[in-house]
Amino acid sequence: MISKNIQLDEQGRLKHFLSIEGFKRQHLISILDAAEPFANVHEQAVKKVPLLRGKTIVNLFFEASTRTRTTFELAAKRLSADVLNININTSATSKGESLLDMLHNLEAMHCDMFIVRHNQSGAAHLIAQHVSPHISVINAGDGCHSHPSQAMLDMFTIRRHKKEFANLIVIIVGDILHSRVARSQIHALNTLGVSEVRVVAPKTLIPTQIETLGVHVYHDMQSALIGADVIIMLRLQKERMQGALLPSEDEYYHQYGLTEQKLAYAKPDAIVMHPGPINRGVEIASSIADGPQSVILEQVTNGIAIRMAVMSQTLGRSLNIKPPKQITAIAEESH
Amino acid sequence: MPDITQLTSVLSLNKPTISIINGRVIDPKNHLDQDLDIHIQHGKIIALGAAPANFQADQIIDAKAQIVCPGLIDLRFRLREPGYETKGTIASETRAAVAGGVTSLCCPPDTNPIIDNAAIVKLIRLKAETEGVAKIYTLSALTQQLQGEKLSEMRELKDAGCVGTTNALHPVKNTLVMRRALEYASSHDITVFIQAFDPWLSGGCAHEGAVSTRLGLAGIPVSAETIAIARDLQLIELSGVKAHFCQLSSAKAVQLIQQAQEDGLPVSADVTAHHLHLTEMDIADFNSDCHVIPPLRTQRDQEALRQGLVSGVISNIVSDHQPHGSDAKLAPFAETEAGISSVETLLSLALKMVDEQAMSLSDVIATLTSKPAKILNLPEGTLSIGSDADVCIFDPNAYWLVDRDKLLSQGKNTPFHSWELKGEVTHTLKSGEVVFSKAKE
Numbered sequence: 001m002i003s004k005n006i007q008l009d010e011q012g013r014l015k016h017f018l019s020i021e022g023f024k025r026q027h028l029i030s031i032l033d034a035a036e037p038f039a040n041v042h043e044q045a046v047k048k049v050p051l052l053r054g055k056t057i058v059n060l061f062f063e064a065s066t067r068t069r070t071t072f073e074l075a076a077k078r079l080s081a082d083v084l085n086i087n088i089n090t091s092a093t094s095k096g097e098s099l100l101d102m103l104h105n106l107e108a109m110h111c112d113m114f115i116v117r118h119n120q121s122g123a124a125h126l127i128a129q130h131v132s133p134h135i136s137v138i139n140a141g142d143g144c145h146s147h148p149s150q151a152m153l154d155m156f157t158i159r160r161h162k163k164e165f166a167n168l169i170v171i172i173v174g175d176i177l178h179s180r181v182a183r184s185q186i187h188a189l190n191t192l193g194v195s196e197v198r199v200v201a202p203k204t205l206i207p208t209q210i211e212t213l214g215v216h217v218y219h220d221m222q223s224a225l226i227g228a229d230v231i232i233m234l235r236l237q238k239e240r241m242q243g244a245l246l247p248s249e250d251e252y253y254h255q256y257g258l259t260e261q262k263l264a265y266a267k268p269d270a271i272v273m274h275p276g277p278i279n280r281g282v283e284i285a286s287s288i289a290d291g292p293q294s295v296i297l298e299q300v301t302n303g304i305a306i307r308m309a310v311m312s313q314t315l316g317r318s319l320n321i322k323p324p325k326q327i328t329a330i331a332e333e334s335h
Numbered sequence: 336m337p338d339i340t341q342l343t344s345v346l347s348l349n350k351p352t353i354s355i356i357n358g359r360v361i362d363p364k365n366h367l368d369q370d371l372d373i374h375i376q377h378g379k380i381i382a383l384g385a386a387p388a389n390f391q392a393d394q395i396i397d398a399k400a401q402i403v404c405p406g407l408i409d410l411r412f413r414l415r416e417p418g419y420e421t422k423g424t425i426a427s428e429t430r431a432a433v434a435g436g437v438t439s440l441c442c443p444p445d446t447n448p449i450i451d452n453a454a455i456v457k458l459i460r461l462k463a464e465t466e467g468v469a470k471i472y473t474l475s476a477l478t479q480q481l482q483g484e485k486l487s488e489m490r491e492l493k494d495a496g497c498v499g500t501t502n503a504l505h506p507v508k509n510t511l512v513m514r515r516a517l518e519y520a521s522s523h524d525i526t527v528f529i530q531a532f533d534p535w536l537s538g539g540c541a542h543e544g545a546v547s548t549r550l551g552l553a554g555i556p557v558s559a560e561t562i563a564i565a566r567d568l569q570l571i572e573l574s575g576v577k578a579h580f581c582q583l584s585s586a587k588a589v590q591l592i593q594q595a596q597e598d599g600l601p602v603s604a605d606v607t608a609h610h611l612h613l614t615e616m617d618i619a620d621f622n623s624d625c626h627v628i629p630p631l632r633t634q635r636d637q638e639a640l641r642q643g644l645v646s647g648v649i650s651n652i653v654s655d656h657q658p659h660g661s662d663a664k665l666a667p668f669a670e671t672e673a674g675i676s677s678v679e680t681l682l683s684l685a686l687k688m689v690d691e692q693a694m695s696l697s698d699v700i701a702t703l704t705s706k707p708a709k710i711l712n713l714p715e716g717t718l719s720i721g722s723d724a725d726v727c728i729f730d731p732n733a734y735w736l737v738d739r740d741k742l743l744s745q746g747k748n749t750p751f752h753s754w755e756l757k758g759e760v761t762h763t764l765k766s767g768e769v770v771f772s773k774a775k776e
Contacts, residue, residue, distance in 0.1 A: 021549070100665050120667030121551040122621035130665075143667070144551030180551055207548040208556070 006128055014313045016128045018139045019146035020187035028191055032156050035309035039156075039302065041078055051312045052081035055112045059085045061140070062099075062118040067276055067300065068140050068150070072115050075307035081315075084111070099123070100130055107132055113315055114138070121145035121180075136314040144178050150275055151184035153306040155192060157299050158230055161271050165192040171224050172215075173200040173256055174234030174283055177207045177245075181275045182234060190214040200224040201256065204245045221256050225265035232273045233258050233284050249282050258284045263293070271295050350767045351393035352376045354386060358398030358728060362405060363701035364708075364717040373403060375724040378767035383720065394769070396762055398728050404700045405716050406438025406725030406765060408707040409678060410528075410605055411581060411653040414440075414471070415745075417458065418447025423658040423745040425459070428678075429467035431744035433763040433771040435679040436727035437654070438469050439715050441707075443528075444476040445503040451476035451487045453495035460496055468770040470725070472711060474528055475500045477516050483507040486516055490523045498711045499579070501528035504628065506563060508534050514570050521576035526710065530581045531563035531588070532629065540669040542584075542630040546615040552668060555630050557585040564591045571600055579710055580604040582655060584629035586639030593648045603710055604648065606640050607655045608684035609675055609750070613637075617750060623664040623671035624750035627655075641692050644702065650710065651702045654681040658746020676746030680737060682729060683756035690757070696731070724767035733759040 005022040009015040020028070041047055057076045061069055069085065076083045088102070099118075106114070113136045116124045121143030128137040141147040155165075162168055170189055176182045176199050189197050190213070197215045199206065206217055218224035225231070236252065246252050258272065272284075272294045280286045289296060353375040360371040360383070367383075374382040374390055381387060412432065415423035432440055442459065444450035450459070450473050463471035475492035477500045479485045489500045500520055507513040520527045536559035541547040543554025564580060568591065571578045583589055583604050592604045609627065614634050618625040625631055643649040657674025664671045685703055688694045708716025715725055737754045739747040763771035 098662060098665065099667070118667065120669055122669075123667040125621050126665070126667055142551075143669070144553075146551065183549070183551060208543050208554060209545040209548055212545040213549065 006125075014310070016137045017148055017310050017314060018124050018128055018137065020148045020151055020184045020191065021146075023191065025191050025193065028152070028155065028188060031152055031306070031309050031313065032159060034313060035152075035156055035302070035305040038078075038308040039305040041305075041308070048078050048080050050080045052076070052079040052315055055081040055315055056110065057081045057083050057113045057115065057311070058106055058111045059083065060106070060114050060116045061085070061087045062116070062123070063141070065117055065140070067303075068117065071300065071303040072138075072140060072307050075304045075311060078304070079308055079312055081311070099126070103127055103131065107135065111135065113311065115140050117141045119143055138310060138314065141180055143180065145180050145183065147180040147184050149303070149307055149310055150181050151188040152310070153299055153303040154185055154232070154273060154275070155188050156302045156306050157273065157295055158271070160298075160302070161295065162229060165189070165194050168194040168229045169196045169198070169227050170194055170230040170232065171198040171200055171218075171228045172232045172234065173221065173224075173258065175205045175236055176201050176210065176234070177205045178237055179234050183213070185232065186213045186215055198224045198228070202246070221262060222265050225262060228266040228270050230271055230273065231258065231263070231266055233278075235275065235277065236279055236283050253282055257282065258288055260285065260287060263288060273299060276300065348377060350378045352391060353394045353396065353724070353764070353767065353769070354392040355396045355398050355403055355726065355728065358401050358403035360403045360718060361697050361700050362718040363697050364405075364705035365719060367718070368697050373718065373726070375764070375767045378724055380718055380720055380722055380724045383718070396728065396769075398762075400732070401728050401730050401761060402696070403718075403726060403728050405704040405718050406727050406763060407436045407682060407703040408711070408713065408716050409437045409440040409654050409656065409681065409703075410651060410707050410710065411607075412437075412440035412442055412656045412678060413658070413674070414442050414446075415658060416446070416462070417455070421660050422663070424466070425462045425471070426466045427743070427745045428656070428658060429463070429469040429471070430771075431656075431658075431676075431742065432469045432678050433765065434743045434760065435654070436682045436729060436760040436763055437678055438725040438727070438763060438765045438770075439472060439713065440469055441472045441474060441498065441711060443474050443501055443503045445481060445505070449476050449480055450474070450497070451479050451481075451492070453488075453491055456492060456495040456497060469765060470715070472496070472498045472713070474498065477502040477520070477527065478507060478512065481505040483509060483512055486519055489520060489525055493523060493525055498713065499526040499528050501530065501581075504530055506530070506532055506534045510566065510570070513567065514573060517570050517574040517576040517578070521574045524577075526577045526579055526712075528579045528581055529567055531560055531567060533559045533562045536562065540626060540630070540673075541618055542615045542632040544615055544633060546619060550619065550621065550668075557587055557632065557636075560585055560629060561587045561591060564588055568595050568600065568602070571595075571602060575601075577601045578603075582607050582610065582629055582653065583640060583643070583649060584610055584632050585636045589639045589643040589648055593643070593646075596648060603650045604643075605651045605653045606644060606649050607677070608652050608681050609655075609677060610637065610640055611644070611652070612684055612687065613750060618668070621668045622750060623666070623668050624675065624748055624752075626664075626668060626671050626673050627675060628673040641688070644688065645692055645694055650706045652681070652685045654678040656744070658744045659748045660745075661747065664748050674748070675750065676742060676744045676748045679742050679744060680749065680751050680756065682727070682760060683735070683758045684751070686731065686758040687756070724764055726762070726764040727760060728762040729758055729760045731758050733757070735759045
């Protein structure tokens, strides 16, 4: 369906990072591999590497975020780039300046990369289609569509615990309908070749024909948990709850909240993930969030490494630095 | 409106005499498809075949290897004037219309001000005469200010020239109000045009299905359309009103209309040219030129719409012309404005049904001429002797490349940019005047 993958340049190198869809397995593996050395940068006395010295990166956030914006900022700074944070109230832009006008103004300030979060699906694609050719765009979450760096940090975390993707059963629980994280995870998991992806929620929170993305749909959490290696709990985004999607938080917790009792149905070595921020007692019990199977805080740490990898791969293109071997290999693959 | 009628008849005396020669004349209303010459005087068709004695043509149009058919009638066309002149004007959009072979167009009441009083109708008709180059017909608002609460003065609006009534894109939520509006319209023999969608299920911006799920766009399910049609069919039966459903988008909607027709209800329906050629797949990746209401649905739906046209359940093809300024489409998909600047591609897209669906040329032309004329109860849409000389001449075998920058419409919003289409309009005559000629370019 994608006529031309605008995420890659003519040499097949990463130009924008907008959605997981459109990438082949070796692309994703190369990002995961590139993140490995960065995962240890914070342990060094000097946490910085000079890869993006002299580059200006703009965090363009049209929607509130603490975690994502901060990890992007830290990642950029550890790569020695200059970072500009711009938080824009969307209601303010809709009154006057259009999204693209604002963008062109920023371009005029000679920035090299936009990291964009927006409450509308397709916003990052729109920006990528209209920026000058030398600028890279990274999608930090657009509406209900995509949040590719979150999905990649989740894959990175899974790989650190599970080594192989091939035999994994992964379940994603919660508000799939509104979740860009779930959509990106589903694409990433299937591209990396896991055994099965299950999504779990009442029908009100499952989008139509989600099966076409390659998942099995469950409405009963216990049966979905059986045999699970990875359990991904989604945040129940209260601010997005419009109309009669759920009867109450209590009922939701009883049916779909992750409790000790429910967790027992999964494999004993199953890991528990959550993109954060977590609602304790709404989608997950505190004892699990803080328990031995939880890798939630690791996800945050890994987020910095993944974002460093993505930034250096996109902006690194235009620098005269030698690209890592994996990336060269991709460029030479013909299919 | 005696003033405007007088003005028109006085002007027509000065019109040149014209002969259109060597063309293949297709006039579905008269079951005519043969090589004939057409002769025009005082804005009327006065002879087919041999010229009358003493006839001297001021102008001769050689239509060799071309089709000569009645000027097209477009049932849904937004002029944007009055109220939204930055998107289009009566002057600009009627010029786009005649470039597409359309000589009569029907404008819904959602202008600003809304067409719910006779003064607005008069204003539009006057502007059409003085600034436009196509005939403009108007639909009145079904309810005051389209608010779905109080009935409009639809009889007075009919007397002022409105050819039907509609609540346009504002569904009447209150079933009782809808019932009364239909009953009142029926009392005065006014056709009601219904754009069927359930207001509560229509909050999205794309067909609810695999593509909307993938792109994370809020969906509009098929049931948004079928629930509204099902309700209104019951009220149509109750009131006996003549109703026309606008822009069907789904297979199930076609089924419902077919059933109603078989049951003997006085209902008809249309489809847009773009719903015949595009599907939900075309909105990937977030192509806002494909943001339309009702949304583009699945290939199955597209196929059913085509079949509905072939079988006659759907009587005509409309452009649903909606020009926009360039910034209207430059936003994240859901925030862009819906609609296509579509009149200039209408005929070519309709003609694709000849090659792709084995419809006859005459049947396709009927969907754009005699059939809409019947729905609007207009004398146009034919080349009968004595009728207004509204004529479209096109080369059925000429290919042309759609270039958004070359559209005459002020709106450049078309998903058909860079499509190569077959069938090119060469001349358009309105009331015996050449209002468009390809050679002029």
